Amino acid sequence: xxxxxxxxxxxxxxxxxxxxxxxxxxxxxxxxxxxxxxxxxxxxxxxxxxxxxxxxxxxxxxxxxxxxxxxxxxxxxxxxxxxxxxxxxxxxxxxxxxxxxxxxxxxxxxxxxxxxxxxxxxxxxxxxxxxxxxxxxxxxxxxxxxxxxxxxxxxxxxxxxxxxxxxxxxxxxxxxxxxxxxxxxxxxxxxxxxxxxxxxxxxxxxxxxxxxxxxxxxxxxxxxxxxxxxxxxxxxxxxxxxxxxxxxxxxxxxxxxxxxxxxxxxxxxxxxxxxxxxxxxxxxxxxxxx
Amino acid sequence: xxxxxxxxxxxxxxxxxxxxxxxxxxxxxxxxxxxxxxxxxxxxxxxxxxxxxxxxxxxxxxxxxxxxxxxxxxxxxxxxxxxxxxxxxxxxxxxxxxxxxxxxxxxxxxxxxxxxxxxxxxxxxxxxxxxxxxxxxxxxxxxxxxxxxxxxxxxxxxxxxxxxxxxxxxxxxxxxxxxxxxxxxxxxxxxxxxxxxxxxxxxxxxxxxxxxxxxxxxxxxxxxxxxxxxxxxxxxxxxxxxxxxxxxxxxxxxxxxxxxxxxxxxxxxxxxxxxxxxxxxxxxxxxxxxxxxxxxxxxxxxxxxxxxxxxxxxxxxxxxxxxxxxxxxxxxxxxxxxxxxxxxxxxxxxxxxxxxxxxxx
Numbered sequence: 153x154x155x156x157x158x159x160x161x162x163x164x165x166x167x168x169x170x171x172x173x174x175x176x177x178x179x180x181x182x183x184x185x186x187x188x189x190x191x192x193x194x195x196x197x198x199x200x201x202x203x204x205x206x207x208x209x210x211x212x213x214x215x216x217x218x219x220x221x222x223x224x225x226x227x228x229x230x231x232x233x234x235x236x237x238x239x240x241x242x243x244x245x246x247x248x249x250x251x252x253x254x255x256x257x258x259x260x261x262x263x264x265x266x267x268x269x270x271x272x273x274x275x276x277x278x279x280x281x282x283x284x285x286x287x288x289x290x291x292x293x294x295x296x297x298x299x300x301x302x303x304x305x306x307x308x309x310x311x312x313x314x315x316x317x318x319x320x321x322x323x324x325x326x327x328x329x330x331x332x333x334x335x336x337x338x339x340x341x342x343x344x345x346x347x348x349x350x351x352x353x354x355x356x357x358x359x360x361x362x363x364x365x366x367x368x369x370x371x372x373x374x375x376x377x378x379x380x381x382x383x384x385x386x387x388x389x390x391x392x393x394x395x396x397x398x399x400x401x402x403x404x405x406x407x408x409x410x411x412x413x414x415x416x417x418x419x420x421x422x423x424x425x426x427x428x429x430x431x432x433x434x435x436x437x438x439x440x441x442x
Numbered sequence: 443x444x445x446x447x448x449x450x451x452x453x454x455x456x457x458x459x460x461x462x463x464x465x466x467x468x469x470x471x472x473x474x475x476x477x478x479x480x481x482x483x484x485x486x487x488x489x490x491x492x493x494x495x496x497x498x499x500x501x502x503x504x505x506x507x508x509x510x511x512x513x514x515x516x517x518x519x520x521x522x523x524x525x526x527x528x529x530x531x532x533x534x535x536x537x538x539x540x541x542x543x544x545x546x547x548x549x550x551x552x553x554x555x556x557x558x559x560x561x562x563x564x565x566x567x568x569x570x571x572x573x574x575x576x577x578x579x580x581x582x583x584x585x586x587x588x589x590x591x592x593x594x595x596x597x598x599x600x601x602x603x604x605x606x607x608x609x610x611x612x613x614x615x616x617x618x619x620x621x622x623x624x625x626x627x628x629x630x631x632x633x634x635x636x637x638x639x640x641x642x643x644x645x646x647x648x649x650x651x652x653x654x655x656x657x658x659x660x661x662x663x664x665x666x667x668x669x670x671x672x673x674x675x676x677x678x679x680x681x682x683x684x685x686x687x688x689x690x691x692x693x694x695x696x697x698x699x700x701x702x703x704x705x706x707x708x709x710x711x712x713x714x715x716x717x718x719x720x721x722x723x724x725x726x727x728x729x730x731x732x733x734x735x736x737x738x739x740x741x742x743x744x745x746x747x748x749x750x751x752x753x754x755x756x757x758x759x760x761x762x763x764x765x766x767x768x769x770x771x772x773x774x775x776x777x778x779x780x781x782x783x784x785x786x787x788x789x790x791x792x793x794x795x796x797x798x799x800x801x802x803x
Binding site: 333 | 519
């Protein structure tokens with residue numbers, strides 16, 4: 153085979169460039185554009201450099217929202233990943249139980265996100281909601297509109313109910329992909345149920361669990377619609393997560409400059425954390441030291 | 443160590459079997475003696491693996507009993523049977539080192555750690571895995587992984603038998619020979635009962651002292667490689683073992699002779715005594731090696747038309763036609779061919795008679 157050069161080949165990659173430009177680069181550059189200007193109205197703008205970034209980075213309300221967000225995402229991962237694995241392990245491997253449990257699990261994933269918020273508002277209302285009334289009847293004082301703790305419990309419950317099924321589905325797919333010979337060999341070797349989990353099932357699920365973890369981290373870090381509908385970020389600022397604060401800033405106060413700077417920082421945080429997670433998880437369980 | 447007795451075992455994967463065809467195994471009654479090397483040979487889907495899994499307890503037979511010595515183990519779970527089994531695809535525990543992989547069956551049985559180290563090192567030395575003991579099992583080659591699977595079977599000193607389910611399928615050809623030799627060596631050294639499932643006749647005949655040939659859920663013959671070759675008890679054995687397989691020609695009987703296409707073929711005196719003129723469809727069978735092809739007719743020869751000759755280096759395969767039948771003849775490389783027409787003689791001592799597929803004795 154002879155090699156030759158023909159610059160017309162570049163035309164073949166043009167469509168990809170166009171798509172990436174319109175889907176990612178142009179919108180992102182618009183945000184960058186806003187983040188370095190102070191906009192008073194159409195045609196009336198001033199270049200301010202990194203002023204907005206400085207302001208946003210020193211905004212204590214943003215710091216609070218970031219800490220809340222990290223605690224929230226941390227709890228989400230700590231609860232949903234083990235719970236998802238446990239449910240996947242308990243699911244039937246064959247028979248009529250498989251489609252039934254899969255459909256039941258998929259239901260929360262099919263409901264529009266703001267509808268989920270609405271469902272949980274009604275469900276947890278202390279006067280008419282099934283859960284709210286039940287808990288209050290048991291003698292516990294429960295009201296997510298008044299108590300920050302109750303608000304957190306409610307948002308966490310909603311989040312776990314909504315998204316654990318995704319982890320279950322991924323873990324279940326990983327489990328079913330393990331060849332039978334592994335379980336047969338484990339029986340021959342006299343392995344206990346715990347050993348089978350520890351040395352066969354968990355290592356074989358590694359790939360899907362990394363994906364589950366990344367997806368759940370990103371989604372929970374970006375969470376907006378459900379807590380916005382359920383608590384509106386309250387009571388006070390108790391459940392004001394990053395994106396809720398961002399929207400307050402951009403839409404509520406129309407501070408486009410700081411909001412744009414905030415968006416970019418938000419984006420970079422997620423990018424950085426995902427990169428760190430991915431790198432860390434790549435090496436978990438392989439024993440390779442880098 | 444134990445003698446394994448399969449007492450009228452039958453198995454069906456269908457919960458309510460209706461006919462014979464629903465059975466993966468049909469009434470197998472068989473004994474594997476203590477310390478022997480056995481092969482279970484048959485084509486895919488003949489029930490070999492099912493039979494193996496019944497011995498190890500991974501599958502519960504629908505009918506019959508499994509006895510280890512005098513103990514009925516039919517209802518015992520795999521863990522309590524003292525059986526080691528190696529599977530077609532290497533099973534290793536990815537996250538463990540080679541050492542931990544080999545130690546796993548012992549540690550699960552709460553064996554003293556000093557004993558574990560001793561056994562693992564011994565087995566690793568036999569399998570030439572000593573250098574890899576500290577490595578993670580994940581990154582090793584397929585044959586090293588299969589050696590680990592094998593090692594996990596050998597490491598237990600209490601096993602009654604070690605079962606192999608086509609363990610060399612994924613191994614490169616040049617390593618196959620090596621591992622086969624290793625297996626043989628291990629069998630001699632540890633004096634284990636060894637049952638080796640394969641569909642490869644060469645593998646079966648080299649590893650095992652005695653081979654059980656399976657066909658459609660039954661053991662059709664159990665014998666030494668020589669017996670299987672010289673005296674197949676079933677037309678399937680004749681056809682399945684040997685390359686090319688045995689020739690079978692439909693025939694009728696006339697006194698001490700078989701009559702094929704109107705020509706008399708003499709049979710050995712003791713072979714051709716179909717008491718009361720045995721019923722069913724009769725065939726004579728003969729190995730391609732034992733046929734004699736000559737230019738001139740002899741007293742008991744049969745005229746044949748030679749259609750093709752394949753030269754395979756150190757021997758040649760001649761395909762000849764006798765009426766509607768095709769006959770394969772295996773001749774030494776240097777033997778001269780008679781041309782398009784030849785005369786074939788059937789040495790009576792190698793010519794067998796079959797009634798409905800079963801050897802007439």
